[in-house]
Amino acid sequence: xxxxxxxxxxxxxxxxxxxxxxxxxxxxxxxxxxxxxxxxxxxxxxxxxxxxxxxxxxxxxxxxxxxxxxx
Amino acid sequence: xxxxxxxxxxxxxxxxxxxxxxxxxxxxxxxxxxxxxxxxxxxxxxxxxxxxxxxxxxxxxxxxxxxxxxxxxxxxxxxxxxxxxxxxxxxxxxxxxxxxxxxxxxxxxxxxxxxxxxxxxxxxxxxxxxxxxxxxxxxxxxxxxxxx
Numbered sequence: 374x375x376x377x378x379x380x381x382x383x384x385x386x387x388x389x390x391x392x393x394x395x396x397x398x399x400x401x402x403x404x405x406x407x408x409x410x411x412x413x414x415x416x417x418x419x420x421x422x423x424x425x426x427x428x429x430x431x432x433x434x435x436x437x438x439x440x441x442x443x444x
Numbered sequence: 445x446x447x448x449x450x451x452x453x454x455x456x457x458x459x460x461x462x463x464x465x466x467x468x469x470x471x472x473x474x475x476x477x478x479x480x481x482x483x484x485x486x487x488x489x490x491x492x493x494x495x496x497x498x499x500x501x502x503x504x505x506x507x508x509x510x511x512x513x514x515x516x517x518x519x520x521x522x523x524x525x526x527x528x529x530x531x532x533x534x535x536x537x538x539x540x541x542x543x544x545x546x547x548x549x550x551x552x553x554x555x556x557x558x559x560x561x562x563x564x565x566x567x568x569x570x571x572x573x574x575x576x577x578x579x580x581x582x583x584x585x586x587x588x589x590x591x592x
Binding site: 374375376377378379380382383385386389392394395396397398399400401402403404406407408410411412414415417421431439440441442443444 | 451455458459462494495496510511532533534535537538539540541542544551553554555556558560562564567569572573574575576577578579580581582583
């Protein structure tokens with residue numbers, strides 16, 4: 374997951390590498406994702422999220438659709 | 445017993461990396477936990493199989509203890525007076541989340557290479573610029589986690 378200055382820079386990067394465009398998220402969404410995913414990882418009781426739990430995090434942040442589906 | 449080793453190794457790896465900004469070597473883990481090197485390697489391999497961390501191919505060297513990177517990357521994080529490296533922009537922000545700290549992410553635009561700095565203060569993004577691009581759909585992230 375890379376950061377780009379703008380959508381135009383993503384288009385140029387994809388074109389240059391002959392890659393299909395993936396999905397974009399705002400930095401605010403990425404920050405929410407970072408907190409949901411990692412805030413408790415130093416805890417002794419931490420465990421990996423189940424697929425359903427991970428999917429629920431995406432939904433909560435507004436990441437919906439086939440690109441964000443784990444199955 | 446193996447579950448207990450896995451728990452100890454996980455706590456040691458993430459705790460040490462959070463403190464020092466670099467992932468420990470297997471020998472340091474073994475010494476720190478008074479485990480045999482074989483038991484340490486076995487625990488690291490099980491943790492990697494469970495996707496708790498990622499080992500460099502064919503070794504027991506920790507490549508990623510997500511969100512931390514075991515090697516320098518273009519996602520540099522300054523926090524708590526130290527320097528850390530994230531595996532990607534998500535993980536760079538994840539380092540500030542796991543440390544529960546104010547800090548700065550220094551990275552560059554994936555296309556043009558211009559520097560971009562982000563800042564987190566009191567749990568919020570105080571300075572941000574740019575758009576995050578996920579090239580790989582979620583269902584395929586672990587096909588090649590290094591590329592993802």
